[in-house]
Amino acid sequence: MEEITKGVGFRSINGPFGVPEKPEFSVGLDAALRKVKMELLNGPKSIILLTGFGGSGKTTLVTLLCWDEQIKSKFRENIFFVTFSKTPKLKIIVERLFEHLGYEVPRFQNDEEAINQLELLLRKLKGSRVLIVLDDVWPDSEDLVEKFKFHLADYKILVTSRVAIPRFGTPCVLKPLLHQHAITLFRHYALLDSNSLNIPHDDVVQKVVKICMGLPPAIKVIGRSLSHGPNELWQKMVSELSHGNSILNFDTELLTFLPKILDVLEDNRVIKECFMDLGLFPQDQRIPVTALIDMWTELCGLDNDGIEAMEIINKLHSMNLANVFIARKNTSDTDNYFYNNHFIVLHDLLRELAIYGSTLEPFEERERLIIGTNENESEWGLDEKQRAMVTCILSNCFRYCVKQKPQKITARTLSISIDEKGSSYWSHIHPAQAKVLILNLRVNQYSFPESMQKMSKLKALIITNYNFHPSELTNFQLLVSLSNLKRIRLERIAVLSFVTLKALRKLSIYNMSHAFQDGILLISDAFPNLVDLNIDYCKDMVELPSGLCDIIPLKKLSVTNCHKLLALPQEIGKLVHLELLRLSSCTDLERLPDSIGRVQNLAHLDISNCISLCNLPEDVGKLCNLRNVSMINCARCELPYSVVNLVNLKIVSCDEETAASWEGLKAMLPNLLIEVPQVDVNLNWIHSVSS
Secondary structure, X not given: OOOOOEOOOOOXXXXXXXXXXXXXXXXXXXXXXXXXXXXXXXXXXXXXXXXXXXOOOHHHHHHHHHHOHHHXXXXXXXXXXXXXXXXOOHHHHHHHHHXXXXXXXXXXXXXXXXXXXXXXXXXXXXXXXXXXXXXXXXXXXXXXXXXXXXXXXOEEEEXXXXXXXXXXXXXXXXOOOOHHHHHHHHHHHOOOOOOOOOOOXXXXXXXXXXXXXOOHHHHHHHHHHHOOOOHHHHHHHHHHHOOOOOHHHHOHHHHHHXXXXXXXXXXXXXXXXXXXXXXXXXXXXXXXXXXXXXXXXXXXXXXXXXXXXXXXXHHHHHOOOOEEEEOOOOHHHHOOOOXXXXXXXXXXXXXXXXXXXXXXXXXXXXXXXXXXXXXXXXXXXXXHHHHHHHHHHHOHHHHHOOOOOOEXXXXXXXXXXXXXXXXXXXXXXXXXXXXXXXEEEXXXXXXXXXXXXXXXXXXXXXXXXXXXXXXXXXXXXXXXXXXXXXXXXXXXXXXXXXXXXXXXXXXXXXXXXXXXXXXXXXXXXXXXXXXXXXXXXXXXXXXXXXXXXXXXXXOEEEEEOOOOOOEOOHHHHHOOOOXXXXXXXXXXXXXXXXXXXHOOOOOEEEOOOOOOOOEOOHHHXXXXXXXXXXXXXXOOOEOOHHHHHOOOOOEEEXXXXXXXXXXXXXXXXXXXXXXXXXXOOOOOXXXXXXX
C-alpha cells in the first residue's frame, strides 16, 4: 500500500469537492434544515438521509447546511460535497478527494485499495471531524455509500436521494412547498417586489402559484418567464394552464428538466411502467390499490394476492413518486389478502409527469392511451400532426368526420373519462389490443358502445363513477363476447341485469346500491367460474345474492362494511374450495351458519368489527385447515369449546377481552400466537370513506 504523501497543490474550497455557492434565495426549508442540523451536531447516526423527488430542494438544503455557522464551526475545513449521480466510480471519487485535499493521487489497483487509502487519509485530517455530503445517490449505489463508513469520531455522512433507503434509517423527507412559501419564492423570481409598472393583481398571482403545485423548479421557471411581462401574458398563463393544458407543455426549460425525475426508473422497466399507469386515473382522486392490483396482475403477470404489486407501490412511495394513504388501519389488512383501505394520492405534477412519460413513444406504439371529455384533457405531449389526428377522432367536431374509417390503436391500456358532454368519443376507435379498460364516469347513465365487442383481448375492466349517486350501467350484454375478460371492478355503479361471463375470475363491487337484487339471473349462472368475490360498502344489502353458494370454484369471499347484512346463507357449506372468508365491519351480522364447518379448506377468517356477533357456531371447530383468525372489536362473541380442535391455528388477532378467552385455551393450542394490536375501533370512519 502506497504511503500518503503531500503534493505540491493546495487545498481550496473551490476544489473538486468543495461546497457549492450558497443559494441566493430559499424559502420553506427551515423545519427540515433544523432537523438535519440537529442530527449532524448531536445525533448518534453516522449516516443521515434526506429524500424528496427531483426538484424538491434537497441539494439546496444540504448546501445551506454546509454554509451554516454551527456546522462550519464543528467540521471546519473537513466538509466535502460529492455529487454521486447515476453511475459513480469509487476510485475516481477517492482520487478526486486526494486531489481536493492537495495530496498526491495514488494509482489504485481496485476499489478496496482506494477505500482503505481514503480511511487513512481522513484519519490524518486536522481536527478529525469530517462531514461528507453524498448528493443525488441512486438506488443501486447503496452498497457504495456503505463503503464510505469508517469508525472515526464525529464522522458524518449526509446522503440525499430521490429514494428512501431503509438501511440508512428513517429519512427526512422534503415535501412540496406550502402555499405561503411558494408565494414568497414566486414573488422573488417573478421580481414582483421590484419597481415594475407591470405588477399583476394578487388573485392572478395566487392562481399562477397554485398551478406550480409547490415545486421549486416550476415556480422558478414560470416566475422568470412572467417577470416584467404585461398583464395579458399573466392572464394567458392562467387561462392556458387552467383549462387542461399541462404545465410541462408551457416552457421548454421545464419540459427538459422535469422528465429527468423518471431517469431514476430507467433500470427497472416494470416499476417505470407502473408509475406511468398512475396517470390513467383522474386528477385529484384517490387511486385504489385494489384497482392497480387488478391491472398489474393482467398486464405484468404479478401474483394474484397483490404482494408483488404492493412491493412496487411501496417502492414508488419510497422514491417519493407516490404517497400511500391508508383510510383505516386494521391488523387484518396486513395478511397480504386485503387492500381495500389502501389508496395512492398522487401529486398533480407527478400525475402529469406520469402521463408525459407515456407520450414519449410514437403515437402508434404507445402502451397506454388516455382519452378525456375533450381534446385538452386527452393525451398531450403530441406534435402538431399527432394532436390534429387525435383531435379529429376525439373532439366535439368528430360528428363532422363520421365518414372516416375508425381509428385503430395498439395501446394495451385505455383510460377514458366520460361526462354528459362527451360520452361517445371513444366509440369511434378500435382498441383491439387493449387488455385493460378504465372508465371514469361522471354520468347518471352509461351504455357500452357497440365497438366494445371487438376488444377480444380485454382482461380487466375497471369502472368508477365519480358522481355521488350511482351511475346506471346498461348494455352489459356486450361483454358476453369478451372471452378473455377475467376481472371486473365496479364502484358506485348500478347494473340492472348481469349476463353470463364464463371467463370471469374476480368481481369487485364497491358502494353499489341494490347489488344483485334487481336482476333475474342468479349470480352462479352469471359468474359460474368466479374465484374471488369482493363486496364492499353495499350498505343496503341485507343478504348475500341468491346462488352465491353454488359457485363451487370460489376461493375468496370478502364482504366488508355491509352494515345491514344480517346472516350468511345456510348453504355456505357448499363452498368447499373457499380459503378466505372476510366479513369485517358488517356491524349487524348476528350469526354464522353451522354449515361453515364443512368449508374444510378455509384458512383465513376475518370477523373484525362484527359488533353484533354473539358467538361462533360449535361446528367452527371442524375447520381443520384454519390458520388465521381476526376478530378485533368482537368482545361480545363467545368462543365454543370446539376451537381447541383447531390444531393448525397459528395467529389470532383480537382485542384484549377476546384475548383473555383465547389465553385460557392455549394449553391445548400450543402453536397459537395471540396478537392484540392497537387499532382504530371508532366506527365514525365509515361515513368518511364511503362519501
